[in-house]
Amino acid sequence: MNTFSDSARTALSLITSLDPAFAAIVARSLAVSGCACLIACSAGLLAGAWLGVARFRGRALVLALLNTALALPSVVVGLVVYLLLSRSGPLGFLGWLFSFKAMVLAQSVLVLPVVTALVRQVVGDAEAGHGEQFASLGARRFMRSLILLWDERYALLTVLMAAFGRAVSEVGAVMVVGGNIEGFTRVMTTAIALETSKGDLPLALALGMVLLGVVLLLNGAIALLRRWREQVDAPAAAQAALPAAPAASGAAP
Amino acid sequence: MTALFALQSVNVCFGRVPALSGCTLRIAAGDRLALIGANGSGKSTLLRTLHGLVAPAAGTVQVDANVRQALLFQRPHMLRASVLHNVALGLWLKGAPWALARAQALQALERLGLADLAARHARALSGGQQQRVALARAWALRPQVLLLDEPTASLDPAAKREVERLMAEFAQGGMTLVFSSHNLGQVKRLASRVVYLEHGRLVADLPTHDFFNGPLPAAAAQFLKGETG
Numbered sequence: 001m002n003t004f005s006d007s008a009r010t011a012l013s014l015i016t017s018l019d020p021a022f023a024a025i026v027a028r029s030l031a032v033s034g035c036a037c038l039i040a041c042s043a044g045l046l047a048g049a050w051l052g053v054a055r056f057r058g059r060a061l062v063l064a065l066l067n068t069a070l071a072l073p074s075v076v077v078g079l080v081v082y083l084l085l086s087r088s089g090p091l092g093f094l095g096w097l098f099s100f101k102a103m104v105l106a107q108s109v110l111v112l113p114v115v116t117a118l119v120r121q122v123v124g125d126a127e128a129g130h131g132e133q134f135a136s137l138g139a140r141r142f143m144r145s146l147i148l149l150w151d152e153r154y155a156l157l158t159v160l161m162a163a164f165g166r167a168v169s170e171v172g173a174v175m176v177v178g179g180n181i182e183g184f185t186r187v188m189t190t191a192i193a194l195e196t197s198k199g200d201l202p203l204a205l206a207l208g209m210v211l212l213g214v215v216l217l218l219n220g221a222i223a224l225l226r227r228w229r230e231q232v233d234a235p236a237a238a239q240a241a242l243p244a245a246p247a248a249s250g251a252a253p
Numbered sequence: 254m255t256a257l258f259a260l261q262s263v264n265v266c267f268g269r270v271p272a273l274s275g276c277t278l279r280i281a282a283g284d285r286l287a288l289i290g291a292n293g294s295g296k297s298t299l300l301r302t303l304h305g306l307v308a309p310a311a312g313t314v315q316v317d318a319n320v321r322q323a324l325l326f327q328r329p330h331m332l333r334a335s336v337l338h339n340v341a342l343g344l345w346l347k348g349a350p351w352a353l354a355r356a357q358a359l360q361a362l363e364r365l366g367l368a369d370l371a372a373r374h375a376r377a378l379s380g381g382q383q384q385r386v387a388l389a390r391a392w393a394l395r396p397q398v399l400l401l402d403e404p405t406a407s408l409d410p411a412a413k414r415e416v417e418r419l420m421a422e423f424a425q426g427g428m429t430l431v432f433s434s435h436n437l438g439q440v441k442r443l444a445s446r447v448v449y450l451e452h453g454r455l456v457a458d459l460p461t462h463d464f465f466n467g468p469l470p471a472a473a474a475q476f477l478k479g480e481t482g
Contacts, residue, residue, distance in 0.1 A: 130330035138346040151332050
């Protein structure tokens with residue numbers, strides 16, 4: 001108990017003193033996950049919206065594969081990206097292994113199915129509910145997917161925040177492809193794993209607190225957004241809306 | 254008179270469930286056609302088939318290629334946007350540039366007495382107001398035929414009267430109306446012709462006066478007795 005309280009005290013002083021090495025790790029974590037989400041969301045929003053309205057042979061199989069990809073272990077993603085980027089791999093010529101870019105790529109791959117599947121669900125539900133009304137106005141499938149994407153933008157912001165929560169809290173993929181190199185590819189989750197194994201609990205705890213703080217901020221933002229949306233859509237508030245997908249609550253293995 | 258719509262032995266199925274069976278119907282310009290029948294009798298499916306949203310499994314649906322039509326749903330969906338943008342959307346989807354679509358949408362709102370709502374958030378309106386905005390969205394397309402799926406269901410009496418008044422105005426202006434309704438008083442007030450559907454089959458197709466006063470097929474008579482008795 002003393003160890004915990006001492007560690008917590010030291011961790012708080014690390015946070016409040018804005019230790020440069022500590023701040024760099026936090027900034028790098030946010031940058032990697034932010035870039036990964038940006039890339040994954042660019043593709044995932046369009047792919048998910050299209051899957052939400054498209055009807056084609058084999059769609060059920062695509063959706064089954066997509067939903068399976070939701071459960072992709074991050075170390076497996078890390079391993080696959082490692083093999084792709086390794087010197088003998090098909091993308092080895094890029095020379096990205098053990099770099100910031102490799103970590104962004106790995107997290108993008110990890111988050112893409114999350115964004116695509118959740119967007120598909122949101123847009124698919126909207127299409128089933130009132131897609132026909134836009135069809136009656138002359139909107140074809142692709143246009144309908146864009147209209148529904150825009151109309152469900154608040155629900156989708158929740159999806160994006162959940163995706164960021166997933167990215168920032170994963171450890172396996174960035175550990176494998178980033179290598180946890182100090183001052184270069186060390187991020188919050190890999191640093192927590194390393195410092196804990198070394199017995200440097202205050203730094204690990206401080207990083208853990210920041211990680212939880214980021215996730216807490218995300219959940220707070222989601223709650224505020226939902227409240228604001230309910231006020232704007234007051235008469236329609238009783239209609240079905242996507243329940244807030246809580247952001248991840250800790251480091252995923 | 255040339256038919257705007259001609260349905261010949263049309264069958265529509267949802268999976269294995271038949272929604273329309275052997276429907277034959279002609280609708281001419283200027284008709285004010287009411288579709289009545291119990292829930293699940295095929296009224297909405299018939300409207301969606303006329304509008305081209307549902308493809309028949311058998312039979313033919315002939316629609317005058319030049320006819321402009323719009324469909325008003327029972328519970329119109331409003332985008333999370335202003336009333337003006339909701340009305341302009343339909344015009345924009347038909348190919349109008351956005352600035353022109355906005356201008357025409359404003360005209361439509363003025364025509365329906367809704368100009369003061371133009372800047373309001375459409376989702377914040379009452380059900381009756383949303384239905385009138387949806388009517389404006391449909392009217393903005395300048396349709397020759399307006400299809401309405403239970404347009405006054407779940408509206409309060411004042412909103413019901415207002416929507417009915419607008420429908421009557423449209424009809425007086427020469428618009429062809431095809432609407433489904435459970436409100437027989439409304440059917441008497443607005444329709445020139447009544448079609449009764451049961452289990453997807455067209456059982457009776459008569460002028461309004463004859464439907465309510467003349468001899469009817471047993472199923473339709475039973476329905477009318479139940480509704481008015």
